[in-house]
Structure formats: C-alpha cells, structure tokens
Amino acid sequence: MASVHREIVVERPVAEVWDALADVGALHTRLVRGFVTDCRLEPGARVVTFANGLVARELIVSVDPERRRVAWSVVGGRLSHHNASAQAFADGDGACRIVWIADFLPDEHAPAIAGMIEQGLQAMQGTLAPA
Numbered sequence: 444m445a446s447v448h449r450e451i452v453v454e455r456p457v458a459e460v461w462d463a464l465a466d467v468g469a470l471h472t473r474l475v476r477g478f479v480t481d482c483r484l485e486p487g488a489r490v491v492t493f494a495n496g497l498v499a500r501e502l503i504v505s506v507d508p509e510r511r512r513v514a515w516s517v518v519g520g521r522l523s524h525h526n527a528s529a530q531a532f533a534d535g536d537g538a539c540r541i542v543w544i545a546d547f548l549p550d551e552h553a554p555a556i557a558g559m560i561e562q563g564l565q566a567m568q569g570t571l572a573p574a
Contacts, residue, residue: 444524445553450542451564453571457533460541460571461511464531467503478566489515493559517547524548541567 453460463473468484470491481492488502504514510530517525527545534540543560547553 444546444548445550445556446544446546447553447557447560448542448544449557449560449564450540451568452534452538452540453568454538454573455571456537457511457531457539460531460539461508463571464511464513464529464541465506465508467506467513467515474570475563475566476570478563488518495559522547522549522552 463469466473467489468482470482470489471479478494479491480494483490485500488500491499491501493499499517500519501515501517504516504526505528506513511532512528512530514526514528516527525545525547527543529541529543532540532542541564543564545556545560547556
C-alpha cells in the first residue's frame, strides 16, 4: 500500500486553522481555494471538484475536534482503497503545523496523489496566509 505524508507550517493560530479544516463542506472557499473549485455535501460525504477537473466522492470518516483531525475516504474511481487525514497542531507562537497523510491502492498512483497533495498544501498555505 502506498502512503504519502506531507506537512506544512502556516502562520495562523491552530484554532483558526482547525475551524477551516473542520468545515468539510467549504474546502473551496475556506481551506484550499483554487485547488478545489467546488464542494457539495451529501449525507456522510462530500463531492469534491478539483481544479484539474477530477471529481471525487469522499466519505467523511471523522471530524475530531479533540485531536483537530479530519479523516476521509475516496470511494469509486481508479483507486481500490483510499483513506486520508489532515490534522492541525499548534507550532510555536501563533503558528500551526498541518499534517496530511494518504494511504491508497494501487501503488502506481503515488506520484499523481503526492502531486495533488503538494498542490493542495500550497493552496492551503495561500488560503490561510494572514491578511
């Protein structure tokens, strides 16, 4: 099983980052503007449209305020298995470290998924940057 683990630090308080991360239906406006162009909630899931045209249905597995962690699983499409999480940690005075981990099969999708995660984190950095 392939696994991609990436992280960034943003200069925003962890409570503000968590507020955006936990708002699972507002990826396109509050968390990763430009990377995700639309996000529509369904019971227990969200349908995400990415800037590259890819559309994915993601089951929302957990929104855990105690750990400031959101977990989801892409269903359907080219992957036979997918689970991912993003978690926010306080990192110094007024900063936040965001850790995004994805595990999936088949392994050959690792370069594409790693690239998308890196684009997503760049968009997150821009969206969450202090005004």
